[in-house]
Amino acid sequence: MKHATRIADLGCEVVEEILAAAKSWKRQPHRKHLEGKVLGLVFFNPSLRTRASFEAVMARGGGSAIMIEAGSESWKLEHRVGAVMNGECAEHLREAVPVLSRYVDALGVRSFSTDGNDEEDCRDALMRAFRKYATVPTLNLESAREHPCQGLADLMTIEEQFGATRCLPVLLTWAPHIKPLPKAVPNSFLLTAAMRGCEIRIAHPPGFELHREIIGEAHAYAEAAGGSISFFCEQERALQDVCVVYAKAWGPSTSRERVNDADSPHADWMLSARQMAGAAKDAIFLHCLPVRRNVEVADEVLDGEWSRVVDEAENRFHVQRALLHWLLN
Amino acid sequence: MKHATRIADLGCEVVEEILAAAKSWKRQPHRKHLEGKVLGLVFFNPSLRTRASFEAVMARGGGSAIMIEAGSESWKLEHRVGAVMNGECAEHLREAVPVLSRYVDALGVRSFSTDGNDEEDCRDALMRAFRKYATVPTLNLESAREHPCQGLADLMTIEEQFGATRCLPVLLTWAPHIKPLPKAVPNSFLLTAAMRGCEIRIAHPPGFELHREIIGEAHAYAEAAGGSISFFCEQERALQDVCVVYAKAWGPSTSRERVNDADSPHADWMLSARQMAGAAKDAIFLHCLPVRRNVEVADEVLDGEWSRVVDEAENRFHVQRALLHWLLN
Amino acid sequence: MKHATRIADLGCEVVEEILAAAKSWKRQPHRKHLEGKVLGLVFFNPSLRTRASFEAVMARGGGSAIMIEAGSESWKLEHRVGAVMNGECAEHLREAVPVLSRYVDALGVRSFSTDGNDEEDCRDALMRAFRKYATVPTLNLESAREHPCQGLADLMTIEEQFGATRCLPVLLTWAPHIKPLPKAVPNSFLLTAAMRGCEIRIAHPPGFELHREIIGEAHAYAEAAGGSISFFCEQERALQDVCVVYAKAWGPSTSRERVNDADSPHADWMLSARQMAGAAKDAIFLHCLPVRRNVEVADEVLDGEWSRVVDEAENRFHVQRALLHWLLN
Structure with a gap:
């Protein structure tokens, strides 16, 4: 299964291919590239461009985007393996991500660095957890490590x-x-x-x-x-x-x-x-x-x-x- | 470019035309008046009727609405020219509005009066800023001055x-x-x-x-x-x-x-x-x-x-x- | 008018019919079962599965879902008959529900028990108020009494x-x-x-x-x-x-x-x-x-x-x- 959680997931050739397509399609009328597709977008942090541009991409492409505000409209999510969940988080990614995967065709996640620890940010634990637990392609909407x-x-x-x-x-x-x-x-x-x-x-x-x-x-x-x-x-x-x-x-x-x-x-x-x-x-x-x-x-x-x-x-x-x-x- | 930021933007004739169309279409089945159109709606304040009715208009017309909660899901927005942005606002309308204009076909804004100063409300600075910076038609979803x-x-x-x-x-x-x-x-x-x-x-x-x-x-x-x-x-x-x-x-x-x-x-x-x-x-x-x-x-x-x-x-x-x-x- | 506010609204036969259809359609490609339909979903409480699954149902079925967060994005809602509304609630269900009914084809509500009083929960006052005031079919997205x-x-x-x-x-x-x-x-x-x-x-x-x-x-x-x-x-x-x-x-x-x-x-x-x-x-x-x-x-x-x-x-x-x-x- 394809993923786009970091630039290494794409590699040089795919990056070239995506840039070429993007430049070419920009000059053309919108086409229904994404007919019938449903994209789930999970936000742990605020967003303007990311939210609006992905919604526009799906709408103009004939598909739909589902927005999930983690922790406000939905539950706070745990990602640590083996956690005894007696704190703030009411749900574990181990359930949330496979479940969302059943409803959508791809799953995007925004989750900033929380404490500015570079080692932790580089490991990108939450983005990795999404990728690991998902049964559909996952997409990075800005993680601790990359955007x-x-x-x-x-x-x-x-x-x-x-x-x-x-x-x-x-x-x-x-x-x-x-x-x-x-x-x-x-x-x-x-x-x-x-x-x-x-x-x-x-x-x-x-x-x-x-x-x-x-x-x-x-x-x-x-x-x-x-x-x-x-x-x-x-x-x-x-x-x-x-x-x-x-x-x-x-x-x-x-x-x-x-x-x-x-x-x-x-x-x-x-x-x-x-x-x-x-x-x-x-x-x-x-x-x-x-x-x-x-x-x-x-x-x-x-x-x-x-x-x-x-x-x-x-x-x-x-x-x-x-x-x-x-x-x- | 057309705008609908105050009733004066429309004028008597357009008001008459809109009321006539509204009354006539009310008696007919929904048509795809807005096929493929994407409307961006920015909310600085709560809304029930406005949000639901515009989403319904776009859905029933064959288009889509993108909802943006300014300051909660997205960034707090500055509108004062020349501001040194070292406070709460992480983004200026000078960027946010032209950017959103690139994703959508029209841009609506809800922004109530904040301090009840009638002179300020009449000037309608935030609504005017949206109109000024937008490169698509803008729409008043209730501003300090008009609705x-x-x-x-x-x-x-x-x-x-x-x-x-x-x-x-x-x-x-x-x-x-x-x-x-x-x-x-x-x-x-x-x-x-x-x-x-x-x-x-x-x-x-x-x-x-x-x-x-x-x-x-x-x-x-x-x-x-x-x-x-x-x-x-x-x-x-x-x-x-x-x-x-x-x-x-x-x-x-x-x-x-x-x-x-x-x-x-x-x-x-x-x-x-x-x-x-x-x-x-x-x-x-x-x-x-x-x-x-x-x-x-x-x-x-x-x-x-x-x-x-x-x-x-x-x-x-x-x-x-x-x-x-x-x-x- | 049909409603689905509790299992008794359906009865044995409809439950059987729904389970049979669900199992059968699960094995088939998505069809446009809900073409042109607009579903309004009002949330008084957080949700992940309910929100995402209903949005996906509407999107895959050719319709649309309108999400309303009661009390944050929209107004806090009163449901007590005869209330003198000088407190937190800016709007009464007596207006909000008939109004939303004019925009959508069905109306869903999530509203948990607030104080854990079993007698109150069983009476399910808020869900009942939605059903009573709605002029379209209503749907329980988890109320105080049932899910x-x-x-x-x-x-x-x-x-x-x-x-x-x-x-x-x-x-x-x-x-x-x-x-x-x-x-x-x-x-x-x-x-x-x-x-x-x-x-x-x-x-x-x-x-x-x-x-x-x-x-x-x-x-x-x-x-x-x-x-x-x-x-x-x-x-x-x-x-x-x-x-x-x-x-x-x-x-x-x-x-x-x-x-x-x-x-x-x-x-x-x-x-x-x-x-x-x-x-x-x-x-x-x-x-x-x-x-x-x-x-x-x-x-x-x-x-x-x-x-x-x-x-x-x-x-x-x-x-x-x-x-x-x-x-x-």
Whole structure:
């Protein structure tokens, strides 16, 4: 059975196939690609784009989406094996997932990192449990470890602008935020860009390293695809002549409790026009959204000619349609 | 691009066209008026009729509705230009609205008045922001200023009963409540009834005036349509021989903080059979719902022969179908 | 007009018809049984299976489901006749239900027992109010008194395993829990199994009796169908040679306030492999879900060969499809 719980589930060839289909179908009228299909989407966390874009994909494709808010409209769900369930969770994934599998054709899950422990996040226990217990294809709507639909939309947007991505210089830069955020989005941008052979630069203050396992996986993809990955601990040099600036806030590499955040640590990492001036002349700006304006990124960048953030969000629809078509056929 | 964010977006002729279509289609089997269309509905506030009726309109018309609960299932949304977003709001309408516009064919918004400041409510900043940032038609599901779908349903219900509305005496009477409520519903009833040429009477205790801008706009419609508007500060005289009694609670005209509410100020304004006896013999009773029984209106009125409140709510379906058909074609 | 608010609304013949259709259609590709139909589902309490299975039934059948979360997304609803509504509830069922009836073809309601008062639960005031005020068929999605869709799914699962149920020995056994739960599920299992002529055994600690009215109704069904009902105050003897073990937690028969729960009273009633060994060799294990693992039932039972809990949950889909087809045709 096919799954899309991480980019490795797809592999290079399927990623290429999905991006090609997404770009081609974007230029055509909607077709009933998903006639009669029912997609179940389980949300442990809030969502705007993911919820709306998947509902739109199913509606326009002739199918339906069923939304389940875990813990508010439905029960709180346990995933630990052998748990004595005398606490908050009224139901175990061991039952919930096989049961939902009987009602739907594929099952998506959104479940963020809860405590910012990178080792735990990398293991992605809840996403893995869904995949293990499901009897239908499963789909990652952003887990503790990855957000593959976002990575695909990011690369589609880059390819729409620049065509081939092999050796294209792209920068993933850390951005300030009012709280430590999960790393699924930077992980997925890194992994997908590596698969597509970009010349990837990663810039962040010391202490905000991505997990070595993700970096290792990305290095392997980069090598196979003829790309590269390099690291910077300040923004200015990293920005030089890049074609894509991808800004994203994420939390420190050590457990969040141990970090003594000032209100806005490294506030000078906020992306403004001054910084964008260092990039290539035709550089574009990307962000997965939601973005905190004037904290992560200045208004002038988001409202400027660089910005492709709305196209990037639109592309969530197109890559997800192609992904579901692959997953369900 | 067409919009339906206030009754002025429609104008007299479109209002007439929508009411005619709504009345005609009500007598026919459902048709696939909205085949393949996707409507996005964003809720900042609770809803029963609006949510259910729009979902039903889309389902019966062959389309789909996507529901977004702003701030619970999705992110809290900022709308102030230039805001430094270091507070509760994780996303700005400047991104959220253009993004949603890429997924759907039209975008509806429910967003009540938050602080009861009439000047602010009249400006309708959030509804205006949706309209400004959207790249698809937008639709008011009740904003701080107006609730045009309700106004259309109100007038449809009156016309079903009395046929022509020119110079028909209708009374909008203030009703008591346990808290100050927004004025969108009385505003929209007034504006729509004025467009349809009714002889409008408005009764409320001193201090509960509607906003001068709304009254000014209504006077212009009334004059053009051959109707009139008059004001009363007590109910009894206002009720004399009216054909329609529309009861609705709303807050004081000055900021809510400055009003020292007794538990139930003006409790004698609660509409009972005694008061209805002063109206015309065939008078009907309307209320937008939800209604607090025995606080705003007595059981005997709601359960009596005067009441058309359920028909009025049903008509939400019919006018919204006609409105969406106009908006999307 | 047809209703499905309790098993008595259906009666023996319709129950038989629904189970036959459910079993037959389960083996066939999905058909558009519910083309163009719109089902409204009102939830006063959380739900996973009910929500997802009804949405799937409508989607696969060519119709649509409208979900209404009473009290969060929509208004809190009053149901007491004559109430002066100056409290939390902003709307009365007297308006909400007739209004929803105008938008949908059938109306389902989930509303658990709120205070565990057995007399109140048996009267099922809120479910009755829905039925009384609705102008379309109404459907019980689990009320204070019954959960007929669950009872039908339970019996379908048993019949799939054993064929005829006349005189089949089945045990409904009380299970421990961290809090007193409603009795709708044990009530519905008892009533439906009685209608199908099972040899029913009920085991629970003293003080956890089901309501005499339910037992009386079940006795009448059992007598008519050639089955029987017997009671046990300990598990071991009740388990001897039963073909079906149905475990379920429920609260004490007196008002919850009066019971002084130890943390886990009667913890030895938790169903484990040791107890299952006393049942018939080919016995199956059922539970309506959600189940608290290692509190109500041990992992070894839920993960063992006895367990049919996922099939039982899948059968919710099949019986509900058949039930809606009956209700709407």
